Amino acid sequence: MASNQEEVKVFGMLASPFVSRVEIALGLKGIEYKYQEEEFGNLSDTLFKYNPVYKKVPVLVHNDKPISESLVIVEYIDETWKQNPILPSDPHKRALARFWSNFIDDKYMNALGKVLYTHDEKEREKCIEESEVALQFLENELKDKFFGGKEIGLVDITAVFIAFWLPIVQEVMGLKLFNNEKFPKLYNWSQDFNNHPIVKEKLPSRESLLAFYKARFAS
């Protein structure tokens, strides 16, 4: 199918860092797409049809073929459009990128999810500790401007929550999880990442996220 006939659609939600991963990956490739906003708690029938297993965003639909799960989608984008590679070409470096990318979901996002949603104070402290251990691993792993080297790669995209969401979430919750003193390299990385012209274009506005989390934690 010729490139000008391609149809690329993203089903997303404003406040989802998982959706941002997909939009940033498409942005880095220079691919235009239609964006369909889904409503929390009131997902469309189309979304259910496209993602019957997890029933959640993001879903990428490329020429009528749906793909779910943000990291699976990002690898699909990298394999479908070859310009501006997101994964390195060397197999060992690819493996490391996948390893750290999975690490962020397994060890960081899980621990932080529990910090945000548990009511048990002891459990929360344990999860904060876990999340700090995970951030320290990432701090040690960062050896260049980006995890991907001079350019944004898979691990950077996966870590969008840490760069952009985390400072907002900790402000709303009155927590100190991530700052320049604790994690200086990661903090500098977050600034470079958030200010990258394509990332900046794809991220939701700080104000809209602040409003979203304030409403969420108030209720």
Next chain:
Amino acid sequence: MASNQEEVKVFGMLASPFVSRVEIALGLKGIEYKYQEEEFGNLSDTLFKYNPVYKKVPVLVHNDKPISESLVIVEYIDETWKQNPILPSDPHKRALARFWSNFIDDKYMNALGKVLYTHDEKEREKCIEESEVALQFLENELKDKFFGGKEIGLVDITAVFIAFWLPIVQEVMGLKLFNNEKFPKLYNWSQDFNNHPIVKEKLPSRESLLAFYKARFAS
């Protein structure tokens, strides 16, 4: 480096289905390797050095470069040795293989881990239900001899626990989680998979696993 100078080493444990994934993938590629058995609760310093993040098996070491996490390792094997592909070449089919492979770990292995290790009867029943829903998704997804088509692919390798471990575990625990009546397609698949000559060569013996789980659940 010439192929006859390559050094491939696997750090494993007899009873680990995650290690089996790696050994089956290497077997399908026809790659010889040295196997180093690790002791549960008494891991070697070498393993700690190679996998400081998770401190667990499997670890693949290829020409002194370590890689951890079974699914990351299997993709590395597929990208390093091109013969007998484990993932399809079409990007959308690759995405589906990764999706279902991750599904097995997220939705099935997690639910089943809780079935085996919880003492709460209600919690166990909930997890059994979840694990059955996950198996039903896989039953519906199986459209050929293997998930990979005529040949074993990523999803088959990921599902080795279901094919070989699950019948043993349910026997030891007196549970009925997986059989021919509930999941006829998956059951036939499990027979084909376990009897594949390379899989058969790489799996631990049924007797050793039975003994392992009997000892484990007795204690």
